[in-house]
Amino acid sequence: MPSRESDIATPRLVIDVAGLQSLIDSLRGDGYRVVGPTVRDGAIVLAEMSDVAELPRGWADDQRPGGYRLTRREDGAFFGHSVSAATWKHHLFPPEVVSWQARVDTEGIHVEAPAAPARYALLGLRACDLAAIAVQDRVLMQTAHPDRDYAARRERALLIAVNCAAPSGSCFCTSMGTGPRATAGHDLALTELVGDGEGPARSAQVPAGAERNDAGAGHRFLVEVGSERGAAAISALRASPPSASDLDAAAAVWSSAAARVDRSLDTAGLPGLLMRNLEHPRWDLVAERCLSCANCTLVCPTCFCVDLREAGGLDPRHAEQHRVWASCFSVDHSQLHGGSMRWSARARYRQWMTHKLATWHEQFGTSGCVGCGRCITWCPAGIDITEEAAAIRATDGLTGPPTRARG
Amino acid sequence: MQSTRRPKLAVWKFGSCDGCQLSLLNCEDELLTLAGAVEIAYFLEASTAVTEGPYDLSLVEGSVTTPHDAERIQEVRATSRHLVAIGACATAGGIQALRNLADVGEMTRTVYAHPDYISTLESSTPIAAHVPVDFELRGCPVSRHQLLEVVSAFLAGRKPLVPAYSVCQECKRRGNVCVTVAHGTPCLGPVTQAGCGAICPSFHRGCYGCFGPTETPNTAALSDVLRSCGMSGPELVRIFRTYNTGAPAFAAASAAAEKRGGPR
Ligand code: SF4
Ligand code: SF4
Ligand code: SF4
Numbered sequence: 001m002p003s004r005e006s007d008i009a010t011p012r013l014v015i016d017v018a019g020l021q022s023l024i025d026s027l028r029g030d031g032y033r034v035v036g037p038t039v040r041d042g043a044i045v046l047a048e049m050s051d052v053a054e055l056p057r058g059w060a061d062d063q064r065p066g067g068y069r070l071t072r073r074e075d076g077a078f079f080g081h082s083v084s085a086a087t088w089k090h091h092l093f094p095p096e097v098v099s100w101q102a103r104v105d106t107e108g109i110h111v112e113a114p115a116a117p118a119r120y121a122l123l124g125l126r127a128c129d130l131a132a133i134a135v136q137d138r139v140l141m142q143t144a145h146p147d148r149d150y151a152a153r154r155e156r157a158l159l160i161a162v163n164c165a166a167p168s169g170s171c172f173c174t175s176m177g178t179g180p181r182a183t184a185g186h187d188l189a190l191t192e193l194v195g196d197g198e199g200p201a202r203s204a205q206v207p208a209g210a211e212r213n214d215a216g217a218g219h220r221f222l223v224e225v226g227s228e229r230g231a232a233a234i235s236a237l238r239a240s241p242p243s244a245s246d247l248d249a250a251a252a253v254w255s256s257a258a259a260r261v262d263r264s265l266d267t268a269g270l271p272g273l274l275m276r277n278l279e280h281p282r283w284d285l286v287a288e289r290c291l292s293c294a295n296c297t298l299v300c301p302t303c304f305c306v307d308l309r310e311a312g313g314l315d316p317r318h319a320e321q322h323r324v325w326a327s328c329f330s331v332d333h334s335q336l337h338g339g340s341m342r343w344s345a346r347a348r349y350r351q352w353m354t355h356k357l358a359t360w361h362e363q364f365g366t367s368g369c370v371g372c373g374r375c376i377t378w379c380p381a382g383i384d385i386t387e388e389a390a391a392i393r394a395t396d397g398l399t400g401p402p403t404r405a406r407g
Numbered sequence: 408m409q410s411t412r413r414p415k416l417a418v419w420k421f422g423s424c425d426g427c428q429l430s431l432l433n434c435e436d437e438l439l440t441l442a443g444a445v446e447i448a449y450f451l452e453a454s455t456a457v458t459e460g461p462y463d464l465s466l467v468e469g470s471v472t473t474p475h476d477a478e479r480i481q482e483v484r485a486t487s488r489h490l491v492a493i494g495a496c497a498t499a500g501g502i503q504a505l506r507n508l509a510d511v512g513e514m515t516r517t518v519y520a521h522p523d524y525i526s527t528l529e530s531s532t533p534i535a536a537h538v539p540v541d542f543e544l545r546g547c548p549v550s551r552h553q554l555l556e557v558v559s560a561f562l563a564g565r566k567p568l569v570p571a572y573s574v575c576q577e578c579k580r581r582g583n584v585c586v587t588v589a590h591g592t593p594c595l596g597p598v599t600q601a602g603c604g605a606i607c608p609s610f611h612r613g614c615y616g617c618f619g620p621t622e623t624p625n626t627a628a629l630s631d632v633l634r635s636c637g638m639s640g641p642e643l644v645r646i647f648r649t650y651n652t653g654a655p656a657f658a659a660a661s662a663a664a665e666k667r668g669g670p671r
Contacts, residue, residue, distance in 0.1 A: 041584040068589045086582050095580035291625050293597035298579035314440045314559050330572040331622045380587045380632050
């Protein structure tokens with residue numbers, strides 16, 4: 001079926017917009033809850049959907065440290081935006097789940113297993129999102145004590161990536177080797193081709209109400225199959241083999257997206273650099289700005305810390321434990337006998353950043369950061385992990401009182 | 408509970424609007440369980456039937472604003488095994504602590520036809536400024552969920568699970584789009600203690616700070632963020648002077664904004 005011998009890794013075919021709708025319909029028919037990007041409250045968020053009309057067609061996003069704005073694009077692309085505001089963690093590792101509950105009666109204690117989680121088809125994952133899921137798989141499943149809820153959700157989930165065409169100003173996947181093209185971990189990977197050979201790479205801010213091309217003929221998706229489950233999901237679709245020009249157009253989307261990622265993080269020797277600079281004055285400077293609000297950790301697609309909370313209420317015959325997202329920016333996160341280990345914002349920011357970029361490697365054999373840029377965009381104070389790392393690199397070995405000059 | 412005697416619960420009111428007591432009455436479903444677990448011995452908002460003290464757990468709403476209340480809180484403490492202050496008034500002096508920044512005599516003369524009938528203190532102060540308090544539950548009003556957690560914890564003899572971290576954590580768990588980052592709306596969430604469930608950001612409003620300061624509030628850094636959202640100097644002074652105006656971190660932030668001034 002594929003026409004180019006050189007880059008055939010997986011079976012490839014082409015569907016049109018109606019084909020995308022058929023895919024959603026058939027997934028729903030198979031019992032999947034389909035979740036994808038949509039516009040809500042001035043941002044691209046993730047929501048359960050049944051119709052391609054719910055996708056953020058014609059929308060793009062402008063992301064920068066501490067700022068996010070939607071913009072219009074004229075080509076009518078469905079996926080012409082960058083990473084979603086919230087992460088897919090909400091579906092695979094939700095903010096709060098019941099881990100177990102128990103009831104006591106005259107016959108004894110009865111422990112009830114939680115209900116089986118939903119079966120999700122996640123549509124519109126970016127390459128960095130796939131990389132983040134691989135990191136969470138490593139942390140939450142490939143261990144002596146897997147998280148049962150996560151494992152059940154992962155086992156049932158279908159991952160449909162859409163290759164990025166329009167990375168945002170916060171993205172740095174190219175530095176982290178995670179994107180912008182999906183190369184592993186997906187069941188299906190789509191590349192959107194809007195009209196004759198043109199991907200949705202050209203974004204433009206046009207005034208509201210301005211004319212834009214209607215997608216009509218030519219709006220199509222190159223589909224790459226990454227797994228048997230993915231192959232089964234599209235087996236009944238009306239699809240055609242890609243033409244040479246389809247493949248050229250897709251390749252143009254991939255390369256122009258990569259060229260558009262202009263933020264970078266120099267990862268050479270990064271763990272060593274950070275760990276030998278634990279007393280660097282830069283930590284004091286970032287602590288002056290850091291709100292300890294925890295937004296960075298909660299939007300990060302790899303952060304996995306949770307609290308286990310008793311939630312039984314007043315009834316002494318009933319006990320219940322919930323697994324709830326937690327953050328290293330809370331004082332009690334490092335509570336030991338006698339008190340917290342990390343009272344200062346300096347200690348907490350340093351813990352977070354050195355874990356992401358340095359100690360994660362020792363612990364899990366990967367970086368804890370996939371370069372999605374969410375922590376940069378959604379930090380109300382606009383603190384930028386790439387800028388902080390660069391500042392320390394520029395003044396490696398510095399100690400002493402902080403100076404306000406940005407290094 | 409091992410003993411057959413149900414613990415006695417008392418609910419007291421000081422200078423306040425009764426909203427926190429209403430949160431307890433609003434517990435509806437849980438109220439029956441609560442009535443089974445404790446003897447509601449003193450709760451005038453709910454019933455005029457009163458059982459004599461001492462009480463195992465006293466919930467105290469309101470701040471101390473009169474000489475009479477300053478004496479009464481001593482009596483409440485003396486007759487209570489555990490005393491929990493509930494709400495912004497009881498934990499920070501409430502909105503009436505705005506008087507701490509003004510001349511109370513002048514206000515009394517302006518407002519009342521017969522100011523000589525008024526017996527009031529110069530300041531509105533939290534319960535902990537007068538007697539030892541076993542726990543402070545924040546909020547204007549308190550969250551009924553947290554209130555039940557506190558009562559359950561005291562009945563079980565454990566520490567209440569009431570996090571001191573930011574509203575942002577609840578906001579993000581809810582999947583809200585951040586109003587500051589995406590809309591440029593000023594929000595006190597990063598320095599305000601969680602508990603409300605991030606109600607205001609869920610309705611596209613910035614947080615007003617009803618639950619008071621977090622464990623380590625960086626109000627200076629947040630003030631810079633609020634200014635960059637377009638807040639003027641006077642607005643910044645006012646945003647920290649609401650229900651928790653008497654909370655030290657908010658009072659200091661407000662004073663700092665006043666000192667720095669800035670465009671109207
Ligand atoms: S640390 Fe920041 S950029 Fe890296 S994966 Fe987490 S949210 Fe994305
Ligand atoms: S780095 Fe930013 S998002 Fe993270 S805790 Fe500090 S202020 Fe909040
Ligand atoms: S809307 Fe407010 S509470 Fe929510 S994350 Fe943003 S700053 Fe925090």
